[in-house]
Amino acid sequence: MQRDTADSRTAVRGPGAAAHTSLPGNPLSPAAARRFVRLVLAEWAERGLLDRGLPDRGPAAPGLLTDRLVEDATLLASELVTNAVVHAGTDVELVCRLVETAGPEGADPVPEALVVEVSDRHPARPVRGEPHPTGEYGRGLHLVSTLAEAWGVSYRRGFKTVWFRIAATDSVAPDPADLCGAPPLWGAAPAAGMPLPSGGDDGGVRWGPSPGREPDSGWGSRGALSFLAEASDLLAGQFDEEKVAALAGQLLVPRLADWCAVWLDGEGGRGPGSAPRLARVWHASETRIEGLRAVLEKDPPALPDAALGWPVPWPWPVVSPVLENEPLVGDAFTASGDEPLLGGARASGNEPLVGEARPVSESEPLGGEGPDSEPYEEDGSALACRLFAGGRSVGTLLLGRAGLARIPDEVTALIEDFARRVALAVVSARQYTRQATTSLVLQRGLRPRSIASIPGVDTQVVYEPAGEGAWAGGDFYDIFQAGNGRWCFALGDVCGNGPEAAVVTGLVRPWLKLLAHEGYSVAGVLDRLNRMLVDDATQATEAAAAAVAAVAAVATAGAHPAGEVTQVRFLSLLHGELVPTEEAGGGLRCTLASAGHPLPLLLRPDGAVRPVAVPQVLLGVLEDTGYETESFVLEPGDTLLCVTDGVTERRSGRRQFDDGDGLAAALAGCAGLGAADIAERIRKAVHAFDELPPDDDLALLVLQAR
Known part of the structure; x- marks a missing residue:
């Protein structure tokens, strides 16, 4: 056993492979550490790094990878990560190193040992090798000293690293009494035959x-x-x-x-x-x-x-x-x-x-x-x-x-x-559970309790927050009557996620409805929302400047100023209004504008698809920006599809769902379907684009004139 002040570099000699990962300081990290060690060893074995002959035992000798080594390395890495999470409470760095020695002339290097390092960012707290009176401490380094060939602790500026080394020739099983400090506990029997x-x-x-x-x-x-x-x-x-x-x-x-x-x-x-x-x-x-x-x-x-x-x-x-x-x-x-x-x-x-x-x-x-x-x-x-x-x-x-x-x-x-x-x-x-409950309450509060029914229009909304129990995000939607025969719709996405984005959503959606009810046009609503967000950004910049000045003032004392700096937030928004036409054939006049939002698509009954807006800058970026609107007639049978970037930017490897006008192609295949069927087909296409679940909120709005 090495002294506690030893450095893993004293035990690591010669070249070899290495793998590294960072783990959060929470109870899930030990399980993640075990998976990481297994994956690293499996990858090295697949690359042939572990199946070369051991030194002094001939080329036919077994390699480094054995069931014993996998079990010991996985167990010890899990214990050290658990100790770091419980006692340090910081993020954990996990490194696996394969130590190799030079083989015969012209031959590949030979694997000699596996070294695993676990580092935390709280070096002031000691490494414990004995149980603590609170009962929260486990066996500490007792397992490491029993199963590893060598181990030690190294201290660097801002880091403490506990490492262990398992040698390729380490094949003698430890005495159970040495490991547990007590007589062995016999194997557990199956349910049908309980131990006596x-x-x-x-x-x-x-x-x-x-x-x-x-x-x-x-x-x-x-x-x-x-x-x-x-x-x-x-x-x-x-x-x-x-x-x-x-x-x-x-x-x-x-x-x-x-x-x-x-x-x-x-x-x-x-x-x-x-x-x-x-x-x-x-x-x-x-x-x-x-x-x-x-x-x-x-x-x-x-x-x-x-x-x-x-x-x-x-x-x-x-x-x-x-x-x-x-x-x-x-x-x-x-x-x-x-x-x-x-x-x-x-x-x-x-x-x-x-x-x-x-x-x-x-x-x-x-x-x-x-x-x-x-x-x-x-x-x-x-x-x-x-x-x-x-x-x-x-x-x-x-x-x-x-x-x-x-x-x-x-x-x-x-x-x-x-x-x-x-x-x-x-x-x-x-x-x-608390986070999921809070998120659910926020989502219910940020979503409209009901959406208005527009005469002559079938509507369908799909909204799926990313992840089970995820925080209420920045995507929002609404359909409401604005008075004077006007019906308005909106689909927005706050840049960012989590509670911060939810706060902006909670401010923007009611302001949008209020401005529309006050009679402002589509362009007028966007102009005023942009001004409000720019003012908020200006205040955030001033707060950041004050914080920087405070840091400079106390830097020599080594202190940190209290308080938080408000993050600058931007918003993409698609906003439009529908007004029934007076023509005999029916239909509705649609006026809309897109502020940094994915462009809406218009589907004709014959399957033709085209965008019906032009790209414009995000809300909250430039103060003097003026927003322009597009106007067209939504004729009977026409369908307007509005989506957030959770649809267009859905990823599968390096590809995105909307690459090569993928969304337009998917919409063209929906010709002849109703609003609900179109929404469901697009939703399924987005989910089927990749095996992994979506990592961003998904929202889409379908308006189909009857």
Whole structure:
């Protein structure tokens, strides 16, 4: 093992391949790190960099890429990225280097070792190798020092890098006791054959294999670590706290427990009026789930404040005859009934007491009410663990194993690591839910509650924000009556995305309607909106200049000025109005203008397509710009298609959907269709243009004269 001040360059000698990626400081990064390491090794193997003979072993020797190396590198990279995310909270840089040595004269270099570096931008925080009292820290660098040939920590200006090296000749498996600091935990049995307890020399209980199953000594090391890696992958992909709770139960049962339950605290944490909610109960035998729930839902475990994320023993949930042979069910009591018991404490009669005291019938089983229900086991060992993340409790995990006097220490440590991952997943799911809810509220507020029905015109609108749960974006639309026989329509797109773009949308759309209702023409509406945005840009520029001056004033002191600089925002807008003509054949006079927006297309009944506007500058760019309008008659059977750049700039590799007038070609194929069918066909064509979902908001408006 290298000293903590060592530099990875001391272990990296000779040429070799390298790959680099940047990861955000959030709970999804460990899973991304594992995928990156696997992809890099697979790419190097495909290029033939890893299958050359090892030194001193002949050209037929196996290459560097082995299952052991892939597993170790993936696991250690995941652990180091997890540590960086939890302890530093910054973006993480991940580098994989292939170290090679010179081969015989005229031969290719030979792969010697793999070096992985994980850097964060918070070098002041120390690297931890031991668990921290808060329970949020894992095994730290214990895994790295056990599995890697060499490792170290290097400090540079603004960076701290933890690196490890795995050599090609490193083929001796580590002793499980060296890795976990405890006797090995035997392999998990399938649901049909649960592991049986076996006596230990210390009078405790270890988990043994099921009958007919050989012990798997690797479970204490690689089995446990693989379990945590799998749990991290699965939990990181869940964005609903209910699914996180359900998945936690499925991961634990039956591999580590016979049953488990997950309580979730309210968003405001524990307190008066915010009792924890029993979100999920899981049992290896489905017929016992309801009986277990009936016992557990009476009162959630009340762990002491000092138990911040590590498991503590908890009484076994059973029906016990005490006090004049009347069974009691509920919270755990001492013999005097005053204080709750922890750690398998027993009252008189050597039976654990669980639950709020209430008489039950001697014939009442602790199971469901149906004929298939089974009474629950009457003995075992249970653990309760607070789900603690981000400095606050988000819930409680309770699990039990039948037939054990106590749960082994190595399993307790594994449960602690698992509970930390569950807590982080719950926090991430709640953050995602809050963002999705906020986005939904904004989208509903920014979209018109209804669109006007224009006499003699069929209308169809399609609006799809980019991404599930995405922030309300900058695309907006509206169709409304402006008075005096005028109907107006608008389709706009604020430059940018997210909440900032939504703010501009919330300002522009009501101003547009107000100006149109006041009788301003199409050109007049655009002129005044442009002036408003230019004034806003001027104020933003002045604020930026003031911020620069403030930075210069305090630069020598090393301080940073408070406050935010408003970003300059531009807007593309297609705005038009429709007025019924007085001609006998019907139709409507359409007057419109496009300010930096994709040009609208007019589809004739014979399939001819042409643009009906000229390009003009974006709103908010130039102060003295005057906007010009185009006017034409929308005759019966004609269709006007208006879209945002989410349609025209939809990408597939280097191609865009509108390359070579692709949108016009797609519209020409819609001749003879109604407005709704045209909108749906264009939408499907945009989605089918590439396998990946659209990365920009998609909005289109179809107006068809009858």
